[in-house]
Amino acid sequence: MARTAGSDGERTEAAIREAAVDLIARHGYEAVTMRQLAARVGVQPAALYRYFQTKEDLLFILMREHxxxxxxxxxxxxxxxxxxxxxxxxxxxxxxxxxIERRAQTHISNMELRSLSPERLTAILRLRTSYEKELRAILREGAESGAFDLDDIGLTAMAIIQMITGVIVWFRPDERLSVEGVTRTYLSMTMRLVGASTNRETHHVHAGTRLRA
Amino acid sequence: MARTAGSDGERTEAAIREAAVDLIARHGYEAVTMRQLAARVGVQPAALYRYFQTKEDLLFILMREHxxxxxxxxxxxxxxxxxxxxxxxxxxxxxxxxxIERRAQTHISNMELRSLSPERLTAILRLRTSYEKELRAILREGAESGAFDLDDIGLTAMAIIQMITGVIVWFRPDERLSVEGVTRTYLSMTMRLVGASTNRETHHVHAGTRLRA
DNA sequence: TCATTAATAAAACGTACGTTCAATTAATTC
DNA sequence: GAATTAATTGAACGTACGTTTTATTAATGA
Known part of the structure; x- marks a missing residue:
């Protein structure tokens, strides 16, 4: 039992975070054990507690920071x-x-709310609400100026958020679809969805795409 | 140790399924223990194994049937x-x-893929793909007939599915929003999104809605 | 009514979890 | 160089998990 030569707290913490994001996104928070996480980092399980007080602390910090x-x-x-x-x-x-740049973190952010304590869940939901409010403000402004034609601002905001966040579920950049291309198409669809008064360009129809669920 | 008077296999199995759907949707599959599930049903944990061979069997069956x-x-x-x-x-x-009618099951269907074995995951993904293919076929038909104006059929199909499935994340019927109303609005947005050639009705703008994440 | 099957309880198996504690070494500071 | 702090290891704590086994009762069918 000894301090490992060459160990560096900052580096170890970063490695823990990175391994946690990957393992939790892949297997789910509850299914990932501290022993598994420690093994991935290359330390003993007890070492994790030097950086994060509890397993849930680790999850909460990752989600909050995201x-x-x-x-x-x-x-x-x-x-x-x-x-x-x-x-x-x-x-x-x-x-x-x-x-798209933070696919794993986003998975965690969307899927692991259930494992947070009530207080922490509230804290995260508050952050989400702040973000959603930004979109709602844009939609309201567009509706008031007549640029958008909306049935229901709140509903439209949620529909858009679900749709554009959903890109991480299926999209992987490949030769056919680039990040830029996908962004452009999502933007085009969003504009139509809100009834934005834009010129309609003629798009070339692409056949099906190889998608992953 | 005895068979409980009045016990009925069919009823017990139904109770197990119902309790499992509720608990798993609420807490997550990995976080729900068989003891917890059994207590909810009102049987000892061992009784669960009369109906489902393993915990994963139970999850798989629920997801497949959904x-x-x-x-x-x-x-x-x-x-x-x-x-x-x-x-x-x-x-x-x-x-x-x-x-909307199966909110809990839908949560499970979308969130618990990670806990399935590879073979079972493949089986579920196959079912999903079948369903997505239906939407893609509709979009392709619309694109070919000129009714829809699509940039990319596969992408559009996934965007739509993510958006309309996302309704379960935030929607709860209340005085303001009914299932019918929400369905109508989603339909309207979807039609616009695909560039369907329909008459545009003038919608009255509603202020924000009380939403739950 | 009797034999068979179903449905349950109780106990236990084999293993594992998140976490704490004590000790040991390395790194840093003065 | 010595003292202090940091970072780790190894062992263990207290508890829990999915599951199996055995026995007991109830329900069903002939």
């Missing part, structure tokens, strides 16, 4: 001016780019 | 004739009705 990063990313991407069309476009683009 | 029921429901709802517009409308309506 949501905070998303809010941050949107704060940075949000146009300082421009009408609802432009804001919606920026929102969709930022959202898709952010989530 | 998918099979969905395919069945669509087989029964599919118009025997009609153009792409009508078929897509029928698809969306059936999909939303089916999933």
């Amino acid at each position: 949501m905070e990063a998303l809010l941050d990313a949107w704060n940075n991407a949000r146009p300082s001016s421009g009408d609802a069309d432009e804001r919606l476009a920026a929102f969709v683009e930022n959202h898709i780019a952010f989530h | 998918m099979e029921a969905l395919l069945d429901a669509w087989n029964n709802a599919r118009p025997s004739s009609g153009d792409a517009d009508e078929r897509l409308a029928a698809f969306v309506e059936n999909h939303i009705a089916f999933h």
